Amino acid sequence: MAIYHPNEQPAPTYDAHTHLNDDKLYFDVPAYLGRAHEFQVLEMNVVGYNREGNRRALELAHQYEGIAAVIGFQPEDTPDFDDSARAELEEQLKDAAVVGVGETGLDYHWDTDPNVQMAAFEYQIELAKKYDLPVIIHNREAFDDVYQTLTKHDVKKAVIHSFSGTAEQAKAWAELGYYVSFSGVATFKKAKEVREGAKAVPLDQLLVETDAPWLAPTPFRGKTNEPGWTKYVVDSLAETLGMDRDELAKQTVKNAHRAFLGHD
Ligand SMILES: [Zn+2]
Known part of the structure; x- marks a missing residue:
């Protein structure tokens, strides 16, 4: 079933952050990829968060055209980031399918020891620098400490x-030269502040993502999110910025290629 009439195909999009490696999506990857392609979401980063998630991200990147891997330990999983996990991560970073380190950062919403989070964050920052890869930042209620650490x-x-x-x-992020990636959160009715944030970022530093299976955009809020729905994030962001949606889609693909693949 085609979602669009052939003449109305939207411009292709790059989902900068998705978790096809999560149990909620992993066992149905071909179906989710098929749907993503119907929505013209042709490229995506599958982002790891712990050992199993990282292995799956790499496996998917090797298996499918258009998938790149980001690997790392998210704040919540840092208690497991022991010496053996560190060694495995560094080995995996040498793989050509890897385009970033993460997600990593600080999350003060949950009760994982902030010192353990910080040690893992700083370790991953240094690894990213060593392999000349971007760091993919997870920041929840920790702006000051994340900013200071970076x-x-x-x-x-x-x-x-x-x-x-x-x-x-x-x-502040844009001024450091960082890319700022917008998810379904930017489509939520109450997220006016987040949309103001989008206006504060130069166009060539904007990215779009789903964070699937989490954060499904309006009109699917609360459902299991999937990479194809990047389309709705672009639609909403284009409206916020008063731009043509295809122009924005093309710009964000260009930005993603520059950020992750090293070319425009
Ligand atoms: Zn994520």
């Missing part, structure tokens, strides 16, 4: 994943 380590290449702060914070 500047302390003089990080030049970073992507702020699923931005959910203020316009002032978006501007």
